[in-house]
Amino acid sequence: MVDGTGKRAIVFGASGGIGGAVAARLRRSGNYGVLAGSRSGRADFHFDLTDESSIARSAQQVGSGKPIDFVFIATGLLHRDDGITPEKSWRALDPAHTAEVLRVNTIGPALVAKHFLPLLRTDRRAVFAALSARVGSIADNRLGGWHSYRASKAALNMLMKTFAIELTRRNPQSIVAALHPGTVDTGLSRPFQRSVAAAGLLTPEESAAALLKVIDGLKPEDSGGLFGWDGVRIPF
Ligand SMILES: NC(=O)c1ccc[n+]([C@@H]2O[C@H](COP(=O)([O-])OP(=O)(O)OC[C@H]3O[C@@H](n4cnc5c(N)ncnc54)[C@H](OP(=O)(O)O)[C@@H]3O)[C@@H](O)[C@H]2O)c1
Numbered sequence: 001m002v003d004g005t006g007k008r009a010i011v012f013g014a015s016g017g018i019g020g021a022v023a024a025r026l027r028r029s030g031n032y033g034v035l036a037g038s039r040s041g042r043a044d045f046h047f048d049l050t051d052e053s054s055i056a057r058s059a060q061q062v063g064s065g066k067p068i069d070f071v072f073i074a075t076g077l078l079h080r081d082d083g084i085t086p087e088k089s090w091r092a093l094d095p096a097h098t099a100e101v102l103r104v105n106t107i108g109p110a111l112v113a114k115h116f117l118p119l120l121r122t123d124r125r126a127v128f129a130a131l132s133a134r135v136g137s138i139a140d141n142r143l144g145g146w147h148s149y150r151a152s153k154a155a156l157n158m159l160m161k162t163f164a165i166e167l168t169r170r171n172p173q174s175i176v177a178a179l180h181p182g183t184v185d186t187g188l189s190r191p192f193q194r195s196v197a198a199a200g201l202l203t204p205e206e207s208a209a210a211l212l213k214v215i216d217g218l219k220p221e222d223s224g225g226l227f228g229w230d231g232v233r234i235p236f
Contacts, residue, residue, distance in 0.1 A: 007032045009070040010062055012112055015041040017186025018131060019074030021208035029212075032070060035062050039075075049075055049108025050100075059115035067121035070215075073112055073130035077104040078149050078188050086146040086192075098148040105152035110159050117163060122171040128163065129215055132156050132178035132226055139235040157226050157236055164224030175223045177215065181207040182229040202229070 009026050013019035014036035023036040037045040037058055045061050047054040062068075077100070079085045084097045109130045120126040135146055136153025157178050164176035182202040183189055193201060202210070210229040217231060226234045 006066060007069040008066060009034045009072065010068055010116065011036045011072045011074060012038075012047070013074035013076070013131075014038045014043055016074050016076070017188070017204040018181050018184055018207055018211075019072075021204035022072055022074055022212065025205070025208045025212060026070075026072075037062075049111070050103050052111050055108075055111050055115050059119060063116075063119040067126075068116065068119045069121055069124075069126055071112070071116050071120070071128045073109050075104065075108060076131060076133075076188060077101055078146075079191060086149050088145050090147065093147060098151075101148040102152045102155070105149070106155045106159065109156055113159070113163050117167055120167070120171070120174065122174075125173045125175070125220075126171055127175045127177070127215055127218070128167070129175075129177045129179055129211075130156065130160060131181055132160070134180040134228065134234055136178075137226065137234050137236060154236075160226075161224040161236075168220070168223060173220055175215075175218050175220055177218055177222065177224075178226040179211055179214065180226065180228045180234060181211055 009032035011019055011023040014023045015038035023034055026032050026034045035044040037043050037047050039048050045058045047058045084100060087093055117128060120128060133153045134140055135150050136157055138154055141150065160176050160178040167174045167176055183196045183200060184202045184204055184207045186204060207229055214227050214231045226236060228234055
């Protein structure tokens with residue numbers, strides 16, 4: 001599972017549109033030995049973000065051996081068949097739905113951090129990245145709506161910033177980054193793509209290529225930030 005350079009990458013959410021494309025691209029690059037995890041489908045390891053013991057188990061499974069260079073979290077929840085859908089008004093707020101969106105988008109990645117940040121290498125550059133969303137930027141919120149999803153991503157951004165500060169003390173060359181992947185043609189965005197001109201809609205492969213390029217260009221002083229697929233830093 002370790003390539004010629006000995007670098008290891010772990011991808012969470014490989015069954016998703018963007019996560020699948022990121023895992024495939026990393027494999028093709030030959031720069032990393034890649035282990036891809038998902039809740040459903042074929043994967044090198046399985047986990048459910050709402051079950052901490054499954055994340056701890058994954059860390060044991062994946063963490064044995066050499067330290068990890070790169071963790072990429074590509075999971076997320078915007079809508080689901082059981083009635084979860086982004087709110088148009090405060091009137092639509094449902095506490096159980098809000099709790100589930102936060103469980104998947106905020107607490108889940110935080111638990112991945114809890115179990116995987118200790119496995120990152122400390123002797124050279126190491127990256128911990130998670131897909132967030134531009135709509136999680138409080139400064140950028142002009143349209144309103146999507147209360148739970150926005151709140152879950154804003155809180156994720158804060159957690160990532162906080163992890164960045166703590167991780168820098170262990171490894172000054174480390175980078176923690178929240179990423180906005182663009183509007184990408186996946187199951188997550190499909191019901192909401194009407195307002196995006198076709199030219200503005202990215203394929204998962206285009207988004208994955210752009211995101212990995214952005215990550216390659218990040219420096220330790222960028223750690224804790226939110227970055228778009230175009231490489232531009234998005235204010236919190
Ligand atoms: N697509 C866009 O336009 C867009 C825009 C901005 C931000 N994003 C963000 O990008 C990320 C990836 O989105 P995507 O478009 O690739 O969506 P997607 O195709 O729907 O993929 C979502 C992934 O999350 C996983 N997941 C959901 N709940 C989980 C749980 N409880 N435990 C483990 N895995 C779980 C899914 O696993 P299963 O296959 O098992 O359900 C799937 O692998 C999300 O964080 C999203 O918020 C996307």
